[in-house]
Amino acid sequence: MDCIGSTSESPYILLLKAALLIPISHYVLGFLFLLSVFLYNYLEMYFIQELLTGFKGQYVSLTFNSCCDLYQEVVSKCKLLHGRVSSTPWLCSPHFQTIFLQFFERVPACNYQRQLFKTPDGGTIALDWLRNVDVKKPSSEGSDGIPSDDKTPIVVVIPGLTSDSSSAYVKHLAFKMAKSGWNVVVSNHRGLGGVAITSDSLYNAGYTEDIRKIIDHLHTQYPQAPLFAVGTSIGANVLVKFLGEEGVDTPLVGAAAICSPWDLLIGDRFIKRRAAQRIYDRALGIGLKAYAQLHQSILPRLKDWESISKISCIRDYDKHVVCVLANYETVDTYYRKVSCGGYVAKVGIPLLCISALDDPVCTRETIPWDECRANKNVVLATTQHGGHLGHLEGMTAKSLWWVRAVDEYLCALNSSSLNRREKIQNTTVDSPLKSIDEAPYVNVMNGLVKRHQVK
Structure with missing residues (x-):
């Protein structure tokens, strides 16, 4: 008790010194473990579940x-x-x-x-x-x-x-x-x-x-x-x-x-909900944009090509291309009807x-x-x-x-x-x-x- 009271160093300094005594390799392993847990959940992996059932499915x-x-x-x-x-x-x-x-x-x-x-x-x-x-x-x-x-x-x-x-x-x-x-x-x-x-x-x-x-x-x-x-x-x-x-x-x-x-309406909301889903949304949107631009010369009813060039998701494509060509009032109307x-x-x-x-x-x-x-x-x-x-x-x-x-x-x-x-x-x-x-x-x-x- 007297020893602790006699020191003038801050408890945080002492904690830092103690932390520096831990080998760097242990920190690396801890970081990799946490990263693995994050990726396992982010990617929705089920390897452990399959392992526990002997991969019977x-x-x-x-x-x-x-x-x-x-x-x-x-x-x-x-x-x-x-x-x-x-x-x-x-x-x-x-x-x-x-x-x-x-x-x-x-x-x-x-x-x-x-x-x-x-x-x-x-x-x-x-x-x-x-x-x-x-x-x-x-x-x-x-x-x-x-x-x-x-x-x-x-x-x-x-x-x-x-x-x-x-x-x-x-x-x-x-x-x-x-x-x-x-x-x-x-x-x-x-x-x-x-x-x-x-x-x-x-x-x-x-x-x-x-x-x-x-x-x-x-x-x-x-x-x-x-x-x-x-x-x-x-x-x-x-x-x-x-x-x-x-x-x-x-x-x-x-x-x-x-x-x-x-x-499609529920699906549209779902695909924008999480980061992983937004990657699919963006990839498909870019693919659809390229599809529309490939046929630009024979689609005279599409006028707003500036907006089409900025398409980055499925909903953008449906708004600027599908709704125009198929005569739907809004994207949600289109989703509900089809x-x-x-x-x-x-x-x-x-x-x-x-x-x-x-x-x-x-x-x-x-x-x-x-x-x-x-x-x-x-x-x-x-x-x-x-x-x-x-x-x-x-x-x-x-x-x-x-x-x-x-x-x-x-x-x-x-x-x-x-x-x-x-x-x-x-x-x-x-x-x-x-x-x-x-x-x-x-x-x-x-x-x-x-x-x-x-x-």
């Missing part, structure tokens, strides 16, 4: 109506939808799962055959085909298109925002389905897939007229082939909205919606929806649980982890769980009693949609792209 959760024939006759037979989803151990984060696909090197080679499809308003859409014979017997790639009487089932793929047939996840899906004996056609959005805009119109999250014309055309061209569709991200929003608009009056036999945004969550109740054909609860782009807050449960034509499958269009699995991350699940589901649906839709035999009616082969440029995707006119 979490079970898929299914939501459906108790009187659902789709579940009883199809989904109940899908082992993947009743099993566990285990992520690649070194990708145990929704952000790693989402971003890794952009740099995924082990992507299947898809030698697409291209059709250029012209819409009634003069727009051009690239339809990229991957036939089952091209995957199973590469030597037959010189054959000319698909015979009109072919009964091989066709699946139409609708990509997400700024994605096209060259995107890694689209190639995974197309290759897997073609390998299973399907003919796959990727319906690229206007201005994507290496084809220029040819009308004063761009695609958006709620414009269903293009996919409606394409499906009607495919049904007319191949009346004996069962038609299915898979939409991803914004493509899923377009697909579900289309199904709700059509009800039972669609040539499609069944469909799947993967990582749908469901409610969100597919309000159309789920009207879906009239078998629909499987897959969403990851940790999706960093399309939040779980938007999932229409009650609507999916009320509609007997819908089964909702949710996973605890997976990111946005990720679900990478295996030590080498060479496959996507949702791709395998969609393949299993569509194959089961195609062979079930629910696939009893009558095919309209109408080969004499001329379609008002004719193809063109004068596009300014085309993409070469992992091989020769062949042009075929749509008869």
Whole structure:
């Protein structure tokens, strides 16, 4: 007590001297530990959770109506939808799962055959085909298109925002389905897939007229082939909205919606909520800005190019481009009107929806649980982890769980009693949609792209 009282040094000086006695290496280790904890939580990693369960993964959760024939006759037979989803151990984060696909090197080679499809308003859409014979017997790639009487089932793929047939996840899906004996056609959005805009119109999250014309055309061209569709991200929003608009009056036999945004207004608020989400928002906004500027010369209705040049998020693009071209009063009006969550109740054909609860782009807050449960034509499958269009699995991350699940589901649906839709035999009616082969440029995707006119 006397010793302490006799010193004239400040307690803070003494504390500093004591702190200096601790080795620098201990501070470094402490800093690294705190940084690791911060990054672990910031990146929403779940490695420890997976480690504690022996990397067995979490079970898929299914939501459906108790009187659902789709579940009883199809989904109940899908082992993947009743099993566990285990992520690649070194990708145990929704952000790693989402971003890794952009740099995924082990992507299947898809030698697409291209059709250029012209819409009634003069727009051009690239339809990229991957036939089952091209995957199973590469030597037959010189054959000319698909015979009109072919009964091989066709699946139409609708990509997400700024994605096209060259995107890694689209190639995974197309290759897997073609390998299973399907003919796959990727319906690229206007201005994507290496084809220029040819009308004063761009695609958006709620414009269903293009996919409606394409499906009607495919049904007319191949009346004996069962038609299915898979939409991803914004493509899923377009697909579900289309199904709700059509009800039972669609040539499609069944469909799947993967990582749908469901409610764009809630999604817009979510993607601006945290720093990690704002990175996705900015990246997508810049990509959309480049998309609009690429076609500036043929979009006369867009006047405020100064504001367009400053686009830094999705909402900016929707305000200065989508609302102008699609005649929406405000961005919120646009989001409310085109969100597919309000159309789920009207879906009239078998629909499987897959969403990851940790999706960093399309939040779980938007999932229409009650609507999916009320509609007997819908089964909702949710996973605890997976990111946005990720679900990478295996030590080498060479496959996507949702791709395998969609393949299993569509194959089961195609062979079930629910696939009893009558095919309209109408080969004499001329379609008002004719193809063109004068596009300014085309993409070469992992091989020769062949042009075929749509008869």
